[in-house]
Amino acid sequence: MRDRPLSVLWLQSGGCGGCTMSLLCAESPDLLTVLEAANIRLLWHPSLSEETGAEAVALFDRILSGAEPLDVLCVEGSLLRGPNGTGRFHVLAGTGRPTIDWVRALAAMAGHVVAVGTCAAYGGITAAGENITDACGLQYDGARRGGALGGEFRTRSGLPVINVAGCPTHPNWVTETLMLLAEDTLASGDLDVYQRPRFYADHLVHHGCPRNEYYEYKASAEKPSDLGCLMEHMGCLGTQAHADCNTRLWNGEGSCTRGGYACINCTAPGFEEPGHPFQQTPKFAGIPIGLPTDMPKAWFVALASLAKAATPERVRRNAAADRIVVPPTVRNTNKS
Amino acid sequence: MPQNTGTEDTKRRLIVGPFNRVEGDLEVRLEIADGAVSAAYVNSPLFRGFERILEGRDPLDALVVAPRICGICSVSQSHAAALALAGIQGLTVPRNGLLATNLMTATENIADHLTHFHLFFMPDFARSAYADRPWFDRAEARFKAAQGTSVRRAMAARTELFHILGLMGGKWPHTLTLQPGGVARAVDARDRVRLLAIVGAFRRFLETSLFGAPLDAVLDLAAPEDLDRWRTAGPEGDFRLFLEIAEDLELPRLGRAYDHFLSHGAYPSPDGGHLYRRGVFADGRDAAYDPGEVAEHHRFSRMAGQDRPHAPFVGSTVPDGTDEEGYTWCKAPRLSGRPFETGAIARQLIDGHPLVRALVARDGANVHSRVVARLLEKARTTRAMEQWLRGLDLAGPWCVQGGMPDTAQSIGLTEAARGALGHWLRVEHGRIAGYQIIAPTTWNFSPRDLDGVPGPLEQALVGAPVRPGEASPLSVQHIVRSFDPCMVCTVH
Numbered sequence: 001m002r003d004r005p006l007s008v009l010w011l012q013s014g015g016c017g018g019c020t021m022s023l024l025c026a027e028s029p030d031l032l033t034v035l036e037a038a039n040i041r042l043l044w045h046p047s048l049s050e051e052t053g054a055e056a057v058a059l060f061d062r063i064l065s066g067a068e069p070l071d072v073l074c075v076e077g078s079l080l081r082g083p084n085g086t087g088r089f090h091v092l093a094g095t096g097r098p099t100i101d102w103v104r105a106l107a108a109m110a111g112h113v114v115a116v117g118t119c120a121a122y123g124g125i126t127a128a129g130e131n132i133t134d135a136c137g138l139q140y141d142g143a144r145r146g147g148a149l150g151g152e153f154r155t156r157s158g159l160p161v162i163n164v165a166g167c168p169t170h171p172n173w174v175t176e177t178l179m180l181l182a183e184d185t186l187a188s189g190d191l192d193v194y195q196r197p198r199f200y201a202d203h204l205v206h207h208g209c210p211r212n213e214y215y216e217y218k219a220s221a222e223k224p225s226d227l228g229c230l231m232e233h234m235g236c237l238g239t240q241a242h243a244d245c246n247t248r249l250w251n252g253e254g255s256c257t258r259g260g261y262a263c264i265n266c267t268a269p270g271f272e273e274p275g276h277p278f279q280q281t282p283k284f285a286g287i288p289i290g291l292p293t294d295m296p297k298a299w300f301v302a303l304a305s306l307a308k309a310a311t312p313e314r315v316r317r318n319a320a321a322d323r324i325v326v327p328p329t330v331r332n333t334n335k336s
Numbered sequence: 337m338p339q340n341t342g343t344e345d346t347k348r349r350l351i352v353g354p355f356n357r358v359e360g361d362l363e364v365r366l367e368i369a370d371g372a373v374s375a376a377y378v379n380s381p382l383f384r385g386f387e388r389i390l391e392g393r394d395p396l397d398a399l400v401v402a403p404r405i406c407g408i409c410s411v412s413q414s415h416a417a418a419l420a421l422a423g424i425q426g427l428t429v430p431r432n433g434l435l436a437t438n439l440m441t442a443t444e445n446i447a448d449h450l451t452h453f454h455l456f457f458m459p460d461f462a463r464s465a466y467a468d469r470p471w472f473d474r475a476e477a478r479f480k481a482a483q484g485t486s487v488r489r490a491m492a493a494r495t496e497l498f499h500i501l502g503l504m505g506g507k508w509p510h511t512l513t514l515q516p517g518g519v520a521r522a523v524d525a526r527d528r529v530r531l532l533a534i535v536g537a538f539r540r541f542l543e544t545s546l547f548g549a550p551l552d553a554v555l556d557l558a559a560p561e562d563l564d565r566w567r568t569a570g571p572e573g574d575f576r577l578f579l580e581i582a583e584d585l586e587l588p589r590l591g592r593a594y595d596h597f598l599s600h601g602a603y604p605s606p607d608g609g610h611l612y613r614r615g616v617f618a619d620g621r622d623a624a625y626d627p628g629e630v631a632e633h634h635r636f637s638r639m640a641g642q643d644r645p646h647a648p649f650v651g652s653t654v655p656d657g658t659d660e661e662g663y664t665w666c667k668a669p670r671l672s673g674r675p676f677e678t679g680a681i682a683r684q685l686i687d688g689h690p691l692v693r694a695l696v697a698r699d700g701a702n703v704h705s706r707v708v709a710r711l712l713e714k715a716r717t718t719r720a721m722e723q724w725l726r727g728l729d730l731a732g733p734w735c736v737q738g739g740m741p742d743t744a745q746s747i748g749l750t751e752a753a754r755g756a757l758g759h760w761l762r763v764e765h766g767r768i769a770g771y772q773i774i775a776p777t778t779w780n781f782s783p784r785d786l787d788g789v790p791g792p793l794e795q796a797l798v799g800a801p802v803r804p805g806e807a808s809p810l811s812v813q814h815i816v817r818s819f820d821p822c823m824v825c826t827v828h
Contacts, residue, residue, distance in 0.1 A: 012360070012361065013382075014382060014384055015407075015824075016404055016405060016406050016407040016410070016509075016824050017359050017360055017406070017407040017408060017824050018404070018406070018407020018408070018410060018509040018510060019407065020407065021407040021408050021410075021508075021509055022407070022508070022509065024451070024455075024491060024494070024495075025494070025495045025498050025508070026495075027495050030488070030491060030492055030495065031491070032482060032483075032488060032491070042482070044356075045482075046354070046356045046357070047356070047357060047359075047455060047456070048357075048455065048481060048482040049356060049357075049481055049482065050459055050462070050463065050480070050481035050482075051356070052352075052354070052355060052356045052357065052808050052813065053352045053353055053354065053355065053807060053808035054807040054808055055807075055808070056354055056356060057354070080382075080383075080384075082657070083655070083657030083658075084657065086657065088657050089382070089383045089384075089655070089657070089665075090361070090381060090382045090383070091381045092353075092354055092361070092381070093353025093354040093355060093361045093362055093363035093379070093381050094351055094352060094353025094354050094355075094363055095353070095354070099361075125389070125401065125404045126384050126389075128389045128401070129385075129388060129389040129390075129391070129392065129393075130388065132385045132388055132655070133383065133384055133385055135384070167404065167510060168407060168507075168509055168510055223735070223737050224515045224517070224518075224519075224520035224735050224737075225515075225518070225519065225520050225521065225522055225734050225735040249502070250502050250506065250507035250508075251498045251499055251501055251502025251503075251507055251508050252498075252499035252502035252503060253499070253502055253503055254501070254502030254503060254505065254506045254507045255506055255507065256506045256507065256512065257506070258506050258521075259504070259505045259506020259507065259511055259512070259513045259520070259521055260506070260512075260513050260519070260520030260521030261506065261511075261512035261513060261520050261521075262512070264400060264512075266510075277393075277394035277396055277397055278394075278396070278397050278399075278400040279396055279399070279400075279512075280394075322522040322733070322734055322735070323522055323524060
């Protein structure tokens with residue numbers, strides 16, 4: 001057992017604040033109860049803390065001087081290196097100092113550094129397009145190691161940056177990461193190749209997707225509000241996206257594919273530039289270019305054409321409707 | 337930069353930041369003379385460049401990119417994008433699509449009002465500086481930041497309310513359910529009663545915790561005297577506590593700006609018009625809103641083009657990191673050349689809410705009336721959600737389709753919790769050629785314009801009392817937070 005609560009400082013940089021907004025939706029139990037139960041103490045959080053202005057800056061200074069021990073630095077939002085390497089596209093209010101400099105200094109004092117969201121992990125949406133702000137992640141610049149802290153960065157704990165990627169993050173990806181850190185049971189082997197906690201990144205969004213029967217038969221949605229599989233035409237990357245969205249669920253009973261739209265693989269570096277319109281599946285000779293993870297192409301083509309031929313009428317018709325128009329047949333199970 | 341010309345005793349300057357319990361990063365520079373703010377300069381210190389990220393993309397990509405401008409106004413950003421695209425595609429959203437969209441934007445807006453009141457605004461009254469006030473013990477017990485009983489109850493109610501967006505939109509924030517032609521997910525009979533139960537639970541929270549009275553009693557409030565009665569003899573809810581605090585601290589005298597108001601109109605009705613009317617109110621009169629009269633000034637923004645106003649359809653976003661005259665990344669939108677305030681108070685005033693009309697006629701928009709307008713709106717919108725759910729036609733369509741023209745332009749106008757949000761979209765050669773966004777806090781927290789006229793917050797801060805030795809003056813915090821600023825939307 002720890003002799004004092006796990007201390008957490010949360011900074012927001014070049015992002016939308018959506019990961020915090022999502023975090024506040026934690027439930028069963030709620031955020032504040034989770035933190036109390038796991039002996040986690042928020043030193044300061046932009047949305048929750050009383051301290052503002054000079055009081056907050058005084059806390060940062062105490063951490064830098066070593067007077068206030070910092071166990072976990074959580075950073076939300078991408079790190080802005082521009083313009084011209086100055087970092088001045090985001091100066092931390094009241095300090096005159098670029099936020100990227102604050103983050104580098106504070107990270108050096110932290111037991112662990114957690115990138116909350118794809119922006120802080122890899123650059124994310126802020127790094128999209130021509131990336132005029134020169135946005136990057138804490139330890140990645142897209143899929144390339146590097147970023148604001150550099151590829152070789154390790155915290156006092158010996159771990160690299162923990163990338164709780166997602167746009168936004170599920171509240172419990174964050175709380176569970178913090179709980180594991182509080183009991184000191186998150187090791188480097190618990191992170192995947194992009195340093196995402198494997199407890200959620202070893203799953204695919206496809207797992208538990210309620211459109212699975214449509215997927216099996218390649219009975220596809222062709223327009224928004226159709227019930228069919230979103231992979232063939234609507235840009236869905238759920239068979240390739242690393243996350244447990246369809247088994248964990250969001251805001252009660254939600255997920256992207258349950259909400260009627262494609263998974264855009266938001267936990268992956270570079271998701272913001274898929275190279276095609278987000279809601280359209282790129283194809284070559286009629287076959288989607290992005291195949292399901294770990295599936296050989298020849299098998300996919302063979303199975304897809306066989307499955308299409310075998311599609312039950314019910315599945316085919318429901319796939320192109322916004323409600324179930326043909327229910328599954330009810331079999332009489334009584335032997336009489 | 338203004339120079340400090342006064343003596344140490346009577347004049348000083350303060351830079352306040354990081355300004356937390358607002359969405360995003362904010363810095364306010366104050367000049368103080370004789371115990372009050374004499375001038376204020378508002379700095380939005382983060383630039384991300386979403387308008388540039390959108391340029392060159394497939395137009396429908398805006399549905400993915402725009403919501404990610406903001407984690408707290410995400411559905412509103414999504415809605416503005418969908419409206420602009422619907423305009424370009426010439427689509428008319430079917431009745432169900434419209435009502436489902438209203439339910440989703442309303443959920444976010446009500447939740448944001450809740451987040452504002454309980455998490456951002458009220459905790460300032462639980463600060464030890466107020467320990468000598470008669471209401472302090474109750475304020476501290478209920479609203480101590482991240483601890484108070486009402487703070488925790490509100491977080492739980494907010495979480496439950498967002499189940500509406502889990503069910504209808506897959507998740508919150510950053511749903512892709514809102515499409516130009518309607519919604520990508522139909523609501524069935526079971527969904528509808530489940531959604532009614534969630535709204536019903538939220539109504540119960542409002543009635544037992546926030547107001548302590550049936551919603552109808554809140555909806556009946558029509559005159560300042562009704563509000564006075566609620567303060568002196570009303571039910572023991574958080575609303576009454578706020579009214580007591582406001583009276584004791586004279587909040588109606590704090591934070592008045594220009595009393596020019598703008599609303600894009602919220603929640604379109606299937607029969608035309610909006611639940612909360614579109615329009616402007618200035619110089620004591622109602623008028624129609626003409627988006628053609630909107631222009632952005634860059635005079636004190638760190639942006640190219642400082643010498644002239646920019647109409648949004650031909651606007652530009654070219655940041656200049658070396659600029660010394662600009663003091664913020666925020667542009668200064670002006671309507672017919674004048675600054676305007678937007679938000680719940682503008683919506684309810686322009687819609688003709690009798691109590692809000694009377695409060696503004698008496699003391700203008702101020703810390704008290706802005707917060708009252710938000711609380712009244714919470715009650716009105718909750719009731720509207722119940723009506724929309726009952727008005728769904730489960731057998732009807734939810735979404736229509738349409739092609740994308742090669743060249744077109746359109747505006748998407750909606751209301752986020754914080755006020756008027758507009759997307760000015762221009763498509764050329766089938767790609768986004770221009771995308772200019774003016775968000776509510778761009779209006780409210782704009783810098784000085786070409787004529788040197790301060791933005792609404794800059795004006796509202798003038799005269800705010802500052803106690804000796806205060807580093808982050810409490811009056812300034814109340815005024816700033818009374819606008820419920822969203823800084824990530826402001827600059828985008």
